Amino acid sequence: MSLFKHLRTGLTCLVFLCASATLAQKVVVTPDKADGVYKVGETVTWDLACSEGCDSVRYILKKGGLTDIKHGDVSFNSSTPQVSYTFDAPGTMLLEVSWGKGGWGNRSVGGAVANPDQIALSAQKPKDFDSFWNKQLKQLKKVPANPVLEKGESGVDNVDYWKISMDNINGSHIQGQLAKPSAGEKFPALLIVQWAGVYPLDKGWAVNRAKDGWLTLNIEAHDLPIDEPKEFYKEQSDGPLKNYPAIGNDSRETSYFLRMYLSCYRAAQYLTKRPDWNGETLVVMGDSQGGQQTLMTAGFHPAVTAAIALVPAGFDMLGPVAGRKGGWPQWYGSTEGKDAAKVHEASRYYDVANFVTNIKCPVLVGIGLLDETCPPEGILAGVNQLTTHKQVMILPTSGHQDRNGSQEPFRSERDKVWLPALRDGKGAPVH
Structure with a gap:
């Protein structure tokens, strides 16, 4: 792994030398x-x-x-x-x-x-962006979290495990899994958020991080139980959650992502209220839609101390106006017979680029140069707005998926450099 260069704005690009073949x-x-x-x-x-x-x-x-x-x-x-x-x-x-x-x-x-x-933004942040989200947080605070934990077996020595649910807006819930080391009193916290789709949570996603010393909370993107048979999730995906990004997307008040974004905020808030949190380290991380939630949460919750996102979705919703493809879920073209102008306007309030300016913590981002799901230009425009320490890894052979190890350099940096340093209280690595 080699340091490519320090860009003029302080953006650090790590680039890896390999050919641009996929499968x-x-x-x-x-x-x-x-x-x-x-x-x-x-x-x-x-x-x-x-x-x-x-x-x-x-x-x-x-x-x-x-x-x-x-x-x-x-x-x-x-x-x-x-x-x-x-x-x-x-x-x-x-x-x-x-x-x-x-x-x-x-x-x-x-x-x-x-x-x-x-690279510049395709559209500026709405003037009432922050006031809109402050209003949503006030509504969330009216709903008690009411966390309910159900003890389970971690399947790993020296790790404790629970299923967890909390209340969210409009009678909805947050569902996930919590794991932590069995020994010890205070731990750094890690919130893991999920990529797109409708599927169960793998217990290992929480347990393996807890084994490494983290108080780990891993939440579903949807209000669904976390461990039903695969057929259950297929029925949900084919039924009520079919094309869920388009649900309510012609209004900022009804977008499906409103509940999802507030879920992330509440999950982060829950970790800060636990007596076994060390009060110092709160990391959020995820890939794709999880990267979207990661960077949104970092700009949303002041206690987040680091954000780690791979091929993040949710950037550049008005990209086509500037002649470039916007990031998933590509709301610009996903109007589904609705008033296109309303969909475009609502999407601005969920565009991750508009949360980025509020981020106060270090950020690690991986971008696939061949990514056609979450195209690199819009992500780069968004992360160029960051004023904190940032390490942006341009992965020259990566599309959206990790083919032929194209995303391994990022995962190595995340797992072997950033997470150990953050866990041990050393802060984000500075290259």
Whole structure:
């Protein structure tokens, strides 16, 4: 692992040198800079390598992962089939290469970014953003938490385990699992929040962190029991929670994410009230939708002392206005027959970029340069608003998923560097 550079705004990018292949693919796309990071005025050239019988492929260059600025064909009759692009402004470029009938099984992608520390927001924070959320917190405080713990077996020596539920707004609940070391009186706290989907919680997600010395709370994103059979969650996903991001998304007052965001706040608050919290360390972490909740919580709750997010969702909801793809759940296009203007306006109050300016703690963020679910440009624009210590790892071969170990550098930094230092009271590492 090597330190790439200190960017002018203090943004630290850790970049890892590896080729830009995902799973076994017919065409592998590799930029001439292995880290994928360029400056405005520089040209990125992607080499295309074919593993079997290629005559030619189609390509599209997508600015910000969305806007088609150039397309054409590349012949493999030449000795070095390539596609090039010269950056004229800060931002990202996604190269999509396809063959045959196209589709996900017949395509590869390459990525590059120029001046990542200078990418700007697609929209400014609403003037009443903070007042809206302060109002929601006041409503939450009217509902007693009423935590209920049910003792269970951790399955691991020297770790205690409970299922937990708490009350939330509108008669809803927070459901999760709590684990901590059996020996000791005071512990650093860790809140783990979940990626998208409808599924049970794995006991190991809480227990393994507790084994490492953490008072760990892991919560469901939904008001659902945490350990039902898989069929139960499929029924929920196919039924009442089908396309849950779109539920109520034409109003900031009714968005499905209102309950979810307040769940995170209450979970963090609960940890700070426990007598076995050490009163010093409260870390929040998660991937994808969990990264969205992580950074939102860090900007929402003043007791959070560090936030760790991998490929975070929820950034750049109005990205298409600026010609780039917004992050999941892509509310801009997910209007579901509703008034599009209302959906777009409501999304601004759930855009993680608008919570970031309130973050006062150190932040570790991992960004996939090939991520088409949570595109890198909008995330970079958002984390550029951070004024605290931040370490941003641009993962040049990573899409949204961890294919071929593309996200391992981030996980290693998280598990072997950040979490041990935070647990031991040394604070966030400074590179």
